[in-house]
Amino acid sequence: MATNNFSDYLYFKGLLGDFSGVCSRCNIGEVTKKYDGKSRNGENTYFWRCNYHKCRKKISLKRDSFFEKSQLSCQDVFILICGFVYKFPQYTIHQTYKKFASHTLVDWYNFCRDVCSDILLIDNKKIGGPGHVVEIDESKFGKRKYDRGDKVDGVWVFGGIDRQTRETFFQVVKHRSAETLIPILVEFVHPETTIISDCWKAYKNIKNQFFQHLTVNHSIHFVNPEDRSVHTNSIESQWHVLKRTVIPAFGTRKHMYDSYFSNYCVRKRYLEGSECQLKAFLKLINRVYPLKTCQTPSTTAATHTSPGPSISPGPSRPSKVRKKIVSAPPEDSDFSDYEY
Numbered sequence: 001m002a003t004n005n006f007s008d009y010l011y012f013k014g015l016l017g018d019f020s021g022v023c024s025r026c027n028i029g030e031v032t033k034k035y036d037g038k039s040r041n042g043e044n045t046y047f048w049r050c051n052y053h054k055c056r057k058k059i060s061l062k063r064d065s066f067f068e069k070s071q072l073s074c075q076d077v078f079i080l081i082c083g084f085v086y087k088f089p090q091y092t093i094h095q096t097y098k099k100f101a102s103h104t105l106v107d108w109y110n111f112c113r114d115v116c117s118d119i120l121l122i123d124n125k126k127i128g129g130p131g132h133v134v135e136i137d138e139s140k141f142g143k144r145k146y147d148r149g150d151k152v153d154g155v156w157v158f159g160g161i162d163r164q165t166r167e168t169f170f171q172v173v174k175h176r177s178a179e180t181l182i183p184i185l186v187e188f189v190h191p192e193t194t195i196i197s198d199c200w201k202a203y204k205n206i207k208n209q210f211f212q213h214l215t216v217n218h219s220i221h222f223v224n225p226e227d228r229s230v231h232t233n234s235i236e237s238q239w240h241v242l243k244r245t246v247i248p249a250f251g252t253r254k255h256m257y258d259s260y261f262s263n264y265c266v267r268k269r270y271l272e273g274s275e276c277q278l279k280a281f282l283k284l285i286n287r288v289y290p291l292k293t294c295q296t297p298s299t300t301a302a303t304h305t306s307p308g309p310s311i312s313p314g315p316s317r318p319s320k321v322r323k324k325i326v327s328a329p330p331e332d333s334d335f336s337d338y339e340y
């Protein structure tokens, strides 16, 4: 990929906007893309500029895009997106490209996980439905540590999986009470669904909200002896996969769990099985950051940001949509190569 065409590549992928046309500020001049010289790391850089000499409005190439507010060049961000999609550990990228500070890598992998969270929020799909069975359960994540006499508890996660579609939802919860769990269940599972769970007391009144509620008493057996299809093996195996391969063993803050679950679900639902996982993820970015194809009046100072990239760290891009949940995947797979 030729360096001087890279911004065009991002434009064609829908990741950078096209602000060409009559200037929205002066309504006289024409806005065109201008060469801005080479950056410190030798990349050709561009910006949008109004050609009317009394206006000279300047627009960053990154305006309104996923790349906006980052001091990294689009190319550098693209490298980090590739790293995220193809699961390169951050230390590998840090070793390969010395220019990326470790906190920059952390930030951008987080931003990519934000895209996953946002897309699930946008699609807002309930799992289950008529004829479907959804297994539900809660599980505790995070290691207990007893050093220095302190016990550090993990987080409780409530989740479910549709046996037929393998789609899931996961939600970090503070409590396992009915008041907490039932509204989540109603939000993420279709009411015409058969629910299967253990005999946790919070599930007592589920039958009032769903087609059917079947239970297996785990204190006695793991499969209901009266109906051997009544078990929670699918959700149990999901917990195993998530704990073994999806949630990093160390350093995961509690508030990060939801974004890891979103990442897991989005990979299963949108990336795995796609012809090109990178292209599939770029499409998701494009959906979360829909771009304008012509100029629109700006209300922010971002209009006049300098387009020149630099190596300095510190992206602080806020996510477009703040989210809290998850849903998703087709089927189990081996996540043994999944690491960060």
Ligand SMILES: [Zn+2]
Pocket (backbone or CB within 6 Å): 023, 024, 025, 026, 027, 028, 029, 030, 050, 051, 052, 055, 056, 057
């Ligand atoms: Zn103008």
